[in-house]
Amino acid sequence: MNATAAEKPWTVPMLAEAKREGRRLVMLTAYDAGFARVLDENGTDLVLVGDSLGMVVQGHASTLPVTVDDIAYHTACVARGLKRALLIADLPFGADATPERALEASLRFLRAGAAMVKLEGAGFKLDIIRHLVEREIPVCAHLGLTPQSVLRLGGFKVQGREAAAAAKLRQDARLVAEAGASLLVLECVPSALAAEITAASAIPTIGIGAGPGCDGQVLVLHDLLGANTGHRRPKFVKDFLAEGSSIAGAVRAFAAAVRDGRFPDAAHSYE
Template identity: 80%
Template structure:
């Protein structure tokens, strides 16, 4: 699926079953988004575990106001580019807006992503998406679920807001997390969720959670490439964003600093989390 390591000093390539083992071992996972081979190669060299071709490319690469205009052709193209730069990190691809509206559409989109080099696809939400998750997993396609703030729901949500603050919303989010895991998801991204709620969900699941604005108790953390490097995207910087280039001194140093901070439990701290 990826270019194989050429020397024995390179890291063993990540596989989907290794994610569950990492959770059992208490090993925190470091994930970043990437959109081309060059940055992907540096992430691999810096020890990043998971790389996501996110539909965030619509905002940080294409200059759009949201992720909604991104189409599967965009994701497949960038997945193929990123895959050429990786030798050990596990590559995930986002299923963009409405590409997973039905099981059949999701299968077509996910197949293209895996054929381009991904090892897993990510989709947002629960509810009707549970059928989609089961459908994909039954057809040998690993799935990462995404709950909390789901950017593809921005119109319904009325903006980019923290989710799960009241008791009813928190109970729904807990139930959805259990449901996506039961449907077969191997990984769960929690975005903009209060830290105590994310910690509860993380403890309740056998699959790893990856937080983005979800506090320090998740099993791993993800940030957007441009945010890690302190690059202005033209959009408001969320509270959970941190510029790691300032302390890393170089692009590779920034990626290494992020990975080290995640694994050592130093990021995110209270200043980069929601209570």
């Protein structure tokens, strides 16, 4: 569905409203103004300047080399291409190691045009979330497979399959919401667990490899378009360019498939 000038720009309170009304949220990553404009005009609700840029734009093997300067630059670029979608900026590896560092980076991202920042994990990050929210900075949490933890995890692996790990994910989802997060990304989580977390969550969930039971879905733009990034394609990735026939068509196809519940299907989810 194409966005029109009559549609309101997205705000943080509208996310909770969408969850209450059962409207699925559509999120994609972007790293420049041109692609941001295409996303904005073709049904994308949320745009993420992800630290995924380290892998799909800069060519690194992980997201770890991405800096605050990188995210600030790309956030400013993307912001210039948006009129309606809500812009989220990733706090890169180490930027949220202390409340002070997280605040400094977040202020840069908001000044560049973001409306929200995203950070990975719970634990001590709960204090970071509270610190930012108390200072009027909206936060998106990220649980499950957290790419910044790739060294500790030993690779990019599905999270929450064992009973203890599933219980921790349920608890962490509750705690990030209680700390003040307004949105929660669930990555590479078994479908049934993600649906359970979503049903119990006070805030909307966005899935990526977390099955159809989340309140919305996100993909990396390069994956949506079937681009060869030099990395193994995860199971949850689908090439929407093949059915959309153009970049704008691929974005519209993704948005429609998310909103009507066709994506992700079992072939693009984990059990």
